[in-house]
Amino acid sequence: xxxxxxxxxxxxxxxxxxxKSMSIYYHLGLDKLDCCVAIIKNARSEIMGKKxxxxxxxxxxxxxxxxxxxxxxxxxxxxxxxxxxxxKRKLELPAELKGVMKCKNPRCITSIEQELPHIFYLxxxxxxxxxxxxxxxxxADRF
Amino acid sequence: xxxxxxPMDFSVEELDRLFDLARDIEQHPEAYAHKCDGKKLATCFxxxxxxxxxxxxxxxxxxxxxxxxxxxxxxxxASKGESVSDTIRVISCFADxxxxxxxxxxxxxxxxxxxxxxxxxxxxxxxxxxxxxxxxLLTIRALKGRLDHFTIGLCGDLKFGRTVHxxxxxxxxxxxxxxxxxxxxxxxxxxxxxxxxKENHLSFEEVIRLEDVxxxxxxxxxxxxxxxxxxxxxxxxxxxxxxxxxxEKMNLAKEDMLVLHPLPRVNEISVEVDDDPRAVYFRQxxxxxxxxxxxxxxxxxLV
Numbered sequence: 373x374x375x376x377x378x379x380x381x382x383x384x385x386x387x388x389x390x391x392k393s394m395s396i397y398y399h400l401g402l403d404k405l406d407c408c409v410a411i412i413k414n415a416r417s418e419i420m421g422k423k424x425x426x427x428x429x430x431x432x433x434x435x436x437x438x439x440x441x442x443x444x445x446x447x448x449x450x451x452x453x454x455x456x457x458x459x460k461r462k463l464e465l466p467a468e469l470k471g472v473m474k475c476k477n478p479r480c481i482t483s484i485e486q487e488l489p490h491i492f493y494l495x496x497x498x499x500x501x502x503x504x505x506x507x508x509x510x511x512a513d514r515f
Numbered sequence: 516x517x518x519x520x521x522p523m524d525f526s527v528e529e530l531d532r533l534f535d536l537a538r539d540i541e542q543h544p545e546a547y548a549h550k551c552d553g554k555k556l557a558t559c560f561x562x563x564x565x566x567x568x569x570x571x572x573x574x575x576x577x578x579x580x581x582x583x584x585x586x587x588x589x590x591x592x593a594s595k596g597e598s599v600s601d602t603i604r605v606i607s608c609f610a611d612x613x614x615x616x617x618x619x620x621x622x623x624x625x626x627x628x629x630x631x632x633x634x635x636x637x638x639x640x641x642x643x644x645x646x647x648x649x650x651x652l653l654t655i656r657a658l659k660g661r662l663d664h665f666t667i668g669l670c671g672d673l674k675f676g677r678t679v680h681x682x683x684x685x686x687x688x689x690x691x692x693x694x695x696x697x698x699x700x701x702x703x704x705x706x707x708x709x710x711x712x713k714e715n716h717l718s719f720e721e722v723i724r725l726e727d728v729x730x731x732x733x734x735x736x737x738x739x740x741x742x743x744x745x746x747x748x749x750x751x752x753x754x755x756x757x758x759x760x761x762x763e764k765m766n767l768a769k770e771d772m773l774v775l776h777p778l779p780r781v782n783e784i785s786v787e788v789d790d791d792p793r794a795v796y797f798r799q800x801x802x803x804x805x806x807x808x809x810x811x812x813x814x815x816x817l818v
Contacts, residue, residue, distance in 0.1 A: 479640045481622040481639075485598050488625060507621045508642065
């Protein structure tokens with residue numbers, strides 16, 4: 373099995389559904405970071421069969437975890453300090469998302485006023501449906 | 516400071532107070548003739564809507580206030596590229612309250628977020644038209660004496676008709692309201708509305724022909740079935756008569772059934788029905804003025 377070294381300080385995103393790691397990499401803006409980032413694809417998993425893992429050597433507070441929750445709120449976050457896991461964070465669907473998704477409704481005011489922030493609210497937590505704060509249109513796609 | 520964006524912005528108790536006020540205005544108009552002396556309403560209409568704009572203007576004039584505004588985007592700064600946020604900041608310096616109609620959905624909400632004065636959504640695209648819903652509710656309450664325990668038929672274009680969706684959502688908060696949706700399959704209620712009614716265990720049924728159910732209705736809310744909504748001309752010709760209310764169908768209805776319509780009416784209600792005392796769609800327009808008067812007073816905190 374491929375061996376990727378442990379990190380001293382940072383965090384590990386575990387239990388990412390296989391194939392989603394690159395989407396997370398870009399949407400979390402990990403490509404813009406200067407620190408060490410390791411992406412492991414298709415790792416063996418007893419529960420999931422296959423999974424992706426991302427290890428990042430930077431402060432977790434620099435990230436917008438809302439984006440991660442919307443991509444997949446079942447992903448596990450392990451916060452690492454001195455090479456040991458000091459915290460396991462659970463993701464919850466945020467009640468409001470600002471600047472994460474764009475409203476695609478051509479009749480929405482955001483379609484003509486470009487400077488408006490795109491804001492979505494969680495309309496149905498069970499079905500994980502977000503709707504545009506301005507026009508109530510359902511978000512068409514989720515990353 | 517409060518705005519009105521959605522009919523559901525007000526609780527049932529707040530709506531009761533608003534409708535009580537509207538009824539008092541109806542009965543004692545002279546007591547309200549100077550309530551808004553010195554106040555100005557700005558009607559910012561980015562698309563034409565003569566009836567709604569005139570209703571708002573009449574409401575403010577009846578209260579002793581005055582009116583400024585524009586009635587289409589071409590005569591506003593929007594034609595020069597000004598944003599809604601900037602326009603409302605400017606209007607806030609001129610007027611005490613603003614009624615805004617805009618073809619883009621959510622525009623009045625953007626205005627409200629930047630405004631120093633109350634903003635009323637006077638219709639934003641196919642999204643919301645809360646004062647129409649308030650008008651419908653007041654009409655029912657005034658003429659039926661209640662907003663619960665009745666069967667209402669909603670007939671015509673139930674797929675694209677925002678007034679229908681709004682009214683259903685608003686009436687769903689009252690007890691024992693049974694909905695009968697009467698439309699061709701092509702124009703039936705959207706699935707999200709059907710799901711919401713089911714989730715909340717509300718009583719409803721969907722039928723194709725008005726004649727089949729009209730005898731059971733306490734209220735009939737008519738809307739227009741537009742030719743362009745059909746996939747082909749044959750279907751339109753085959754179905755359109757099911758959705759035209761005429762004397763024959765009225766003969767099947769209860770003696771105290773009320774007929775409402777958001778107007779404008781084209782041919783879905785035959786003119787021969789106009790003289791029937793159960794046809795209340797023109798009285799509905801009058802209630803629209805009363806409810807807008809009550810709304811202006813409430814949002815300006817003058818009651």
